[in-house]
Amino acid sequence: MNASTSLGSAHSTTTTAPRTRRIVDAPTRVFHWLFALSFLGAYLTADGERFRLLHVTLGYTLAGLLTFRVLYGIWGPPQARLSLMLRKLAAGPRWLKSLATTASDGSLAGINWRQGQNLLMALAVVALLVLVLPLTLSGYATFNEWGDFLGGDWVEELHEAVGEAFLAVVLAHLALIAGLSILRRKNLAQPMLSGRTEGPGPDLARNNHLLLASLVLVAVLAYWAWEWQQSPNGLISAGAWSSATSDRHHDDDD
Template identity: 35%
Template sequence: MKTTVKVWDPMVRIFHWSLVTCFAVAWLSADEWQDLHEVAGYTVMGLIAFRILWGLAGPRYARFRHFIHTPSRVVAYLKDICKGREARHIGHNPAGGMMVLALLLGLSLLTFTGWLYTTDQFWGEDWVEETHEFLANLLLMFAGLHLAGVILASVRHRESLVKAMLTGRKRAPSDRDIA
């Protein structure tokens, strides 16, 4: 019997940690090192484009169809969390899948407003800069919620999701888990 199973392929893991790094660099370099900030932002754009393609054509657990659920399913899962009876998912759970979508959408809007601010037409427009800053801070909050969810799931299911995102492997599913 296998003790672990492959879940996240190397491309998903490289994407994830690259995105974390680029977002942190962009957030920390804002208003200080514009060239670095822009390089990090454009790299995020490229990473998002890759992830969209990989979500359509990548392996099982990378595919959107595997972890994107209806809003009612996400709400039901969140209610189960509150009751302490949420199922363990081998890939992303419904709340995690929703967070992936929220982060990809938010980062897409963030990088779009960042790029927009560099154009002749919108350079110096307060509303573009304010929208960009609002989205950056909102995404920082989302990242905090994501980390809280990772910690909660790690504790509840007695496995390190951070380790799984480093190694690509998780504990093999039991008959009660959702593969």
């Protein structure tokens, strides 16, 4: 009996899930994925007139999500504050100086790579948030044809240039996460899915704020539904679908 009990205890110990702690709350995760989905959809529907209303709706969604993130970054919990990212960026020059000093000595062992990772991640996030403002403003101006009054097509060209810059930052952000995940042998994207990461210590995000996250999701879905109802033929008209389908069949035949 004692032997079987010991074996059972050993088995339960070896199968116990590793300890985790919550570092990203639900509103931040919902914002992240809605933000990524909206940009991806807007980028894919940028060319032509067939999906123009959908493109504009997703652009407005980006602007609304940016507003939420700024407000949440000002009055939200400590781990979601924008001031935290700004402090990481402010420490950048000091880290770069230490990097240059350590590298000149011929040894990389003393470099604080975790601080460098935090610096690069914060830089990518801040760049994306900053680019949303000129992206959406130039998109609004293009949609309302302000270029006719301002002279030339520079407004539309500005919108396209900012969109490409935004895409470049997104790709760099993804490459950074993938590269660091490989180097550290740890899935750094996992916290944006579950909110948790392996390791001891207290939860950085003490409250998950699930209700607020649900409200953000419902607000975005309600806005999409409202825009669909306001559009005469919906955000994606039957003509757009049939045209896209015929183009795909044409490409297959070629």
